[in-house]
Amino acid sequence: MTNKTIWFVGAIMAFSWPAMADDIPDRAELLKPAPNPAWNNFGAGRPITQEIAPGLYTFSGSARTIFMVTKDGVIATDPATPKDAKAMREEIRKVTDKPVKYVVYSHNHWDHVSGGQIFKDEGAKFISHEKCVQHFKDKPNPEIVMPDITFPKNYTLKLGGRSLELIYLGPNHGDCLVFMRPDSENGKYLFAVDIATPGGAPLTFMAGYDPANWLRTLKELEAMNFSVMIPGHGVPLADKSSITERRKYLEALMAAVKKANDEGMPGDQIPEKVRVPEFAYLRGYELNVRDNVRRMQAYYGIGE
């Protein structure tokens, strides 16, 4: 049985939230600022679709993605995996009989962009930042559909009277990550994949991240005009302060490693001793902080 919660935003726009299963956090709770314990409850393990604004949906399989329904078709984003793409296609069919016209890749990482063939088969055009193409050529993966449309900076995708703005901020997590701003509620939402996971510590050795550019990007996002972040993993949405939470964690981590370096702590002791206890509340902190420290040791060792 599906319960529905009706939300009133501005001029009484109603959209649904398939609450209140035990594992789906309440929308109002999710939108409270960091540190927010509700960000630890994201209902992993089963595909789920949530309409977060009229015609704007998040879909959660192994990763989180978004899709927009327009009068002329659907704009989908990261297919994630073949299994997730199939599940997402079924979910899209539940809300519209329109075809998927576009699939937009957030970046080049396989856990987000595999499985698009099901959409290619129905005629969808694939879009990514131009720098993703070389990655797909260098590391071929038969589950990844090559993009049809690429762009060097920003790109605004228009379909059926709606738009999805794709924003490129340079290298940060890889070198082809784009942030996506749907037109919903005047740009209130930002789909931001892998740049911050609300309430969580970064994974182990921070694969693909360039620390200095990561920090720069987080600051640019903090200055950007949006209020709700849709992350690529975890909760369906979070307050913009989740970006600030990640920025502050990185700054504290980097400062602690630099201080230990500057004070002459032996390199083999730094991963064992350097910690940022004020962030011990983050999900995965205990598991990942040692490798996070080692990543920053490498940064201060080689400057990258």
Ligand SMILES: [Zn+2]
């Ligand atoms: Zn990634």
